[in-house]
Amino acid sequence: MSETVLEVKNLESFYGPIMAIRGASLKVEKGQVVTVLGANGAGKSTLLKTISGIMDPEKGQVIFEGEEIQGKEPHSIVRRGIVHVPEGREVFPLLTVDENLSLGAYTRNDKAEIEKDREMVFDYFPILKERRGQEAGTLSGGQQQMLAIGRGLMLRPKIMLLDEPSLGLSPLLVQEIFAILKRLNEDEGVTMMLVEQNAKVALELADMGYVMEIGRIVMDGSADRLMESEDIKAFYLGHQEEGARGERRWKRKKTWR
Numbered sequence: 001m002s003e004t005v006l007e008v009k010n011l012e013s014f015y016g017p018i019m020a021i022r023g024a025s026l027k028v029e030k031g032q033v034v035t036v037l038g039a040n041g042a043g044k045s046t047l048l049k050t051i052s053g054i055m056d057p058e059k060g061q062v063i064f065e066g067e068e069i070q071g072k073e074p075h076s077i078v079r080r081g082i083v084h085v086p087e088g089r090e091v092f093p094l095l096t097v098d099e100n101l102s103l104g105a106y107t108r109n110d111k112a113e114i115e116k117d118r119e120m121v122f123d124y125f126p127i128l129k130e131r132r133g134q135e136a137g138t139l140s141g142g143q144q145q146m147l148a149i150g151r152g153l154m155l156r157p158k159i160m161l162l163d164e165p166s167l168g169l170s171p172l173l174v175q176e177i178f179a180i181l182k183r184l185n186e187d188e189g190v191t192m193m194l195v196e197q198n199a200k201v202a203l204e205l206a207d208m209g210y211v212m213e214i215g216r217i218v219m220d221g222s223a224d225r226l227m228e229s230e231d232i233k234a235f236y237l238g239h240q241e242e243g244a245r246g247e248r249r250w251k252r253k254k255t256w257r
């Protein structure tokens with residue numbers, strides 16, 4: 001039976017006078033990969049920032065494992081098992097790969113367990129093991145993205161919030177990273193909420209998808225059904241090269257299940 005781990009209800013978030021989230025609601029079931037698609041400025045990153053406590057919502061609820069967590073401190077949210085991997089591959093550039101991973105485990109004390117988890121990260125990302133003594137700032141963009149995900153894993157997430165892991169990477173690297181995310185979901189049971197502009201790779205990985213536009217969820221459904229939807233084909237899959245993603249305005253929310 002499915003079990004809802006995360007639920008967002010009627011969320012509203014502002015940057016000063018700018019209303020970036022305008023009443024968004026969604027659910028993530030345990031073990032699922034849920035993707036949130038949308039054009040630039042739709043509010044995807046703001047949604048993740050509000051869930052992870054970086055921003056306080058004006059209204060609405062974020063419910064994690066049955067408990068309301070909106071407005072709580074980011075540290076307390078991380079300790080509950082919600083791990084945010086922000087856009088832009090945030091790593092400590094002057095620290096080595098090993099040091100970055102150790103710091104990733106900052107909520108934990110058991111050194112042997114931390115060591116075991118670092119080896120687990122290296123199993124998924126062997127290139128990081130080869131580069132373990134290298135300063136993170138000297139890694140390639142793709143390797144930094146791998147390290148950012150690896151650091152998140154060191155916190156033993158119950159759910160990972162991934163913000164555009166494909167951003168700025170070559171198609172081959174994107175395939176590689178998404179194949180690893182799939183293994184992490186299937187083999188380690190990591191639940192994921194994935195914000196992406198690359199609808200194709202996101203829907204191939206995801207079980208469920210939501211489409212955001214100007215702060216609202218305008219469409220949702222199973223990833224298979226969304227891939228078949230004419231709107232998604234036309235505005236997120238078909239014309240990606242022409243930059244026409246998400247320019248269509250949905251008049252009402254559509255559900256494809």
Ligand SMILES: Nc1ncnc2c1ncn2[C@@H]1O[C@H](COP(=O)(O)OP(=O)(O)OP(=O)(O)O)[C@@H](O)[C@H]1O
Nearest residue numbers: 015018020038039040041042043044045046047197
């Ligand atoms: N620090 C900020 N101050 C003021 N407005 C902001 C700030 N960050 C984002 N916004 C605005 O909030 C809205 C949502 O932005 P957000 O970054 O969440 O969108 P996004 O869907 O993640 O876009 P992208 O795919 O380009 O990252 C946009 O209109 C944006 O201009």
